[in-house]
Amino acid sequence: MSLDIGGKLLLLGAGKMGGAMLEGWLKLGLDPKLVAAMDPHPPADTAALLSRAGVAVNPDLAAFGAPAVVLLAIKPQMMGEALPAVAAGVVASTLVISIMAGKTIAGIAALLPPGTAIVRAMPNTPAAVGRGITVAVPNAAVTTAQRAAADALLRSTGAVEWIEDEGLIDAVTAVSGSGPAYVFHLVEALAEAGVAAGLPADLAMRLARETVAGSGELLHRSDQPAAVLRQNVTSPGGTTAAALAVLMAEGGLTPLMQRAVAAAKTRAGELAG
Structure with missing residues (x-):
């Protein structure tokens, strides 16, 4: 059974965590033709995975089209520079999932179109071997279908726990x-x-x-x-x-x-x- 998220996926940041998640998605059957990765210098192992799978790397975003999901796996300090570049492609039906440490839903939302559905997630490094645990919190714009898509994507690297109070994320960070x-x-x-x-x-x-x-x-x-x-x-x-x-x-x-x-x-x- 293939992983179906209802459209295209844009991975912003293909470092170790982004690469680990991409590998998990592909193993679950996500069509690589529906995926694009934006990263000027992906690590060698992730670059090899991208090439082997045939995932588009740094494509023209206008040509790629509106994604169903944008996953933010960039370093937090890069958010202000990198996010506006993809914001133009975010439409009303797009779900944005962030695994950036420390960046709040409000901070992310300020750089995106009003009303964007956002899930903030905190994974941990055992995700690299499929044994991580991720805690996720949605904003009010996230639909039931989008939450299910986020759960499937995050679960590719281990267990997932959902919370409704973003204020718990700092404690989650400290524990897991x-x-x-x-x-x-x-x-x-x-x-x-x-x-x-x-x-x-x-x-x-x-x-x-x-x-x-x-x-x-x-x-x-x-x-x-x-x-x-x-x-x-x-x-x-x-x-x-x-x-x-x-x-x-x-x-x-x-x-x-x-x-x-x-x-x-x-x-x-x-x-x-």
Whole structure:
């Protein structure tokens, strides 16, 4: 079954995230003849994908015609320069989806025709391997059909959650948008702890990487809560219980993570203006 969004798609920005999404769409059967990508310097892997699939790159937008969907995957600081160039092609039936960090629906709408349907979305980097999660919020102009099209496009790289309150996006950014970095740092910290315990550095890193990756996959496949999975590993009076007594003590991992997420949320608000 092919991915049908009811018309043409214009991808503005074909960097790593834009390229990952495009790859997902093509795998789901989106007709490459209906897609155009605007990017002066796409990365080599994305450029190869564009060429291999036969996707038009930097076409004349007037000749391309009015798109059903415009997906904004450019860097936030490029919005003021890049968006007016495509605004002329946005018609009443066009849906604009933005994955630009920090840019509000109001800020995007100011550069587009009045009444444009806009979905603001926050993906994360595991989208590159089809295991991301995206949180999306629509404005009032988005129709049921447009929301379904946005959901299908965003779901090509992983799970999708919808919210109605754009004010939650800063917290989303702090948890899932920035969250992969927290997990990668956990790997670093666990490996360093292994070295401190006497393991060779390369072995400690392999153990840390595979433990975190494997635990994530177990969590993904299981329908049990994370707390139950934790308890399943923890024998009373055993080694895991001794470690968790440190991690779960007052001032341990939970309040540390709360401070980290709060700092990220505050910064997200500052960047959004």
